[in-house]
Amino acid sequence: MNKKFGVKILSTGSYFPKKVLTNADLEKIVETSDEWISARTGIQERRISEKNEYTSDLAYKASLEALKTANITPEQIDLILVATVTPDMFFPSTACFLQKKLGLMSIPAFDLSAACSGFIYGITTARAFIESGLYKTILLVGAEELSKITDWTDRNTCVLFGDGAGAMILSASEESDDVLSTYIGADASYSDLLFIPAGGTVNPATVETVNAKMHTTKMQGRDVFKAAVQKMAFAAQKALEFSGKNLEDIKLFIPHQANMRIIEAVAKKIGISMNSVFVNIHKTGNISSATTITALDEAIKTGKLQNGDIVELIAFGGGFTWGAAVIRV
Numbered sequence: 001m002n003k004k005f006g007v008k009i010l011s012t013g014s015y016f017p018k019k020v021l022t023n024a025d026l027e028k029i030v031e032t033s034d035e036w037i038s039a040r041t042g043i044q045e046r047r048i049s050e051k052n053e054y055t056s057d058l059a060y061k062a063s064l065e066a067l068k069t070a071n072i073t074p075e076q077i078d079l080i081l082v083a084t085v086t087p088d089m090f091f092p093s094t095a096c097f098l099q100k101k102l103g104l105m106s107i108p109a110f111d112l113s114a115a116c117s118g119f120i121y122g123i124t125t126a127r128a129f130i131e132s133g134l135y136k137t138i139l140l141v142g143a144e145e146l147s148k149i150t151d152w153t154d155r156n157t158c159v160l161f162g163d164g165a166g167a168m169i170l171s172a173s174e175e176s177d178d179v180l181s182t183y184i185g186a187d188a189s190y191s192d193l194l195f196i197p198a199g200g201t202v203n204p205a206t207v208e209t210v211n212a213k214m215h216t217t218k219m220q221g222r223d224v225f226k227a228a229v230q231k232m233a234f235a236a237q238k239a240l241e242f243s244g245k246n247l248e249d250i251k252l253f254i255p256h257q258a259n260m261r262i263i264e265a266v267a268k269k270i271g272i273s274m275n276s277v278f279v280n281i282h283k284t285g286n287i288s289s290a291t292t293i294t295a296l297d298e299a300i301k302t303g304k305l306q307n308g309d310i311v312e313l314i315a316f317g318g319g320f321t322w323g324a325a326v327i328r329v
């Protein structure tokens, strides 16, 4: 592709619902223990949205923060992308609801579905739009309310997930090139290891599908674990290779926060110390497409990253999908 512009990352923002669900709270819901959850996953608590607080509400609040940090008005945005597997509705898209909440009209807005790799797919998409010259200022959001697609009687899954949203504003630039590389992949041979069986065209909603709890996340944890380690390490190496950088050039690695043991295994496989890996899973749990962006935002806010630092975001999710991006903040 003939590249017309570089990409400047103007800002990030994030938002979490107020309600905290601790492991001790979960002990009252299913047969589990703080000890088991902490040791096997690294998660201590997660945020849970209210009944009348929607994915687009979280996306909106994260977007407002990103707009404020970038010091731009919503009117300067010319495309909205929302990565999510927990949209407000099948349609209209959550991006459309977000557009309305931002008081915008006319600009294109659409959702991206790539499960927990959604934000990396989103950066890849935003980058292509900006580099081609098609759009100049893009609001990219990863927003999820996984609590609303969770079977709260299934201890194999309900301890893992949480809610939250992160936003990034990217714009066309003649000087900067903050997205050094992206790499994404997918393999549907494993689609039945992590999925929601019903609600789509395969199993439209019926009383039976509801009673059989087919509208909530089903997962083969051990198999997903193994694939996550393999694919995240592979994606990290590929994106690094495409960026022309070395491991030593990366100030911070921000992997998808699904399980602390997955993060440690990926770090070992890539050959990096945990000192250069950002972790906030203990506070958030797995928030799918919102993990890497909220973690990036926290790393910036807490001073772990300074202007000009190079970061690698790495993700893996249902599909399977995977990806990594080397960016400059």
Ligand SMILES: CC(C)(COP(=O)(O)OP(=O)(O)OC[C@H]1O[C@@H](n2cnc3c(N)ncnc32)[C@H](O)[C@@H]1OP(=O)(O)O)[C@@H](O)C(=O)NCCC(=O)NCCS
Residues within 6 Å of the ligand: 031, 032, 033, 036, 037, 040, 041, 116, 155, 156, 157, 159, 219, 220, 221, 222, 224, 225, 228, 258, 259, 262, 286, 316, 317, 318
């Ligand atoms: C889900 C996961 C934490 C389970 O950990 P694990 O070490 O693989 O545990 P296992 O599945 O082998 O289960 C071990 C035992 O703990 C039990 N167990 C499962 N969940 C439990 C819970 N919340 N509390 C207590 N015990 C639990 C199992 O029933 C099993 O008991 P059994 O040996 O009597 O059958 C882990 O496999 C994982 O994180 N997988 C990847 C998940 C993921 O990242 N998904 C999203 C990807 S984007």
